[in-house]
Amino acid sequence: MDRLFAFFCSVILCLLLVVGSAEAQLHVGFYSKSCPHAEFIISEEINKAIRKSSSIGGPLLRIFFHDCFVRGCDASLLLNATNPKKPTEKNAPPNQFLRGFTLIDKIKARLEKACPSTVSCADLIALIARDVVHADNGPFWEVPTGRRDGVLSNASEALGLPAFSANISTLKTQFRNKGLSAEDLVLLSGAHTIGNAHCFTITKRLYNFSGRGDNKDVDPKLDRNYLLKLRAKCSAGSKDALKLIEMDPGSFTTFDNSYFKLVVKNRGLFQSDSALLDDPETRAYVIRLAKLENSVFFKEFGQAMVNMGNVGVLTGKLGQVRKNCARVN
Missing domain, CATH: 1.10.420.10 (Peroxidase, domain 2)
Structure with missing residues (x-):
């Protein structure tokens, strides 16, 4: 009986470690050594964008929400369709009026120049969400990073996003x-x-x-x-x-x-x-x-x-770090 109890305890412990492992791998300062200026680059570009167009904050914040609620926070929303018959989340009705993708691409290009293949698009939009809120006189919070990017994006999955008419x-x-x-x-x-x-x-x-x-x-x-x-x-x-x-x-x-x-x-x-x-x-x-x-x-x-930001994240060897947020490597 004691051996059986110990066996079940070890199984439960393993399961808890597996479930918690993805979240545990996200931590503040993930890029402190691999790309120490990443967060500065992002905040600098966001502040410039807000000064140029004060209304861009809302759409950029919404991109993070809409991404996390489909497949988790894996930047699948940013992928462009490569086949007209297979639209991506970006093409789905709830996302067709989002804007800010060009700015995201601009920031990603700057990050790639500073630290090639290092900062994921999933972390990028999480940090952008924080920075647009802060730039609009809102709070600043530490963002745990270490997410990796997904490689799949289906428009049909975005139809289940929380709707403005939902009860x-x-x-x-x-x-x-x-x-x-x-x-x-x-x-x-x-x-x-x-x-x-x-x-x-x-x-x-x-x-x-x-x-x-x-x-x-x-x-x-x-x-x-x-x-x-x-x-x-x-x-x-x-x-x-x-x-x-x-x-x-x-x-x-x-x-x-x-x-x-x-x-x-x-x-x-x-x-x-x-x-x-x-x-x-x-x-x-x-x-x-x-x-x-x-x-x-x-x-x-x-x-x-x-x-x-912890919802459905990919970490470790899962997913990839896209060089261009609009397409898989």
Whole structure:
């Protein structure tokens, strides 16, 4: 019996070591010797880009989110299709309006010149996400690095990304399936404090929420005054479909906790924002963050980003370090 118990213990220990090995290989300062100036190069380029175009922060942050939720944080989102019949994640509907890929390629080229075949594209977009938040007056957190890049990318897999129209049950399930908590869901939703969205993402809330199609068919959870402001910017037809609207009006280039204050007032732009109030657990987190100082939100957001950055990572001898983020080696 003692031998059998010892055997099972050793098996369990081995399993725990295997499960934890990928995360353990990510650590802060992974490139301190192999490419000591990597993080400086990235932050320098991001700061220049933000000064040139203050609205680029949101899309770059979104690239990291959209990558991690498909196949894990392996930069599969950055791959271009090599066969028209086999589109990649970049071609999927949820990703077609992302931008910032040219800037990522520019930074990667500079890293390749400084340290050939060293810094992965997966680490690059994780560090970019941190740096755009910091450049928009948000927090700075240490990013564990050591990810390697995936070699597969399928458009169909990106169709399951968390949607702007998702309800709270779906959102909690999607995050839980990635090993992320309800608190992570709320904190990461706070990224909507920077960036823009297109009118087509909210027209159903404004004009045809239940499918009746009449002028009064609006999302009842939407604040009336905010509804009128959104309708003034986004018409019911297709004319304004691609028109940009601020996700956090008046503060869309400043990272702060104003997003949560808006959600509490039923002024979250997306249905997925409003949905955070439909569950006692997530609602409590939203109300708490709306009342707290930015410094508390900043610290907790940074940890939630680290948590997300651990999802499905490739480390060690898995994957590769792409020389060009848009194609496999």
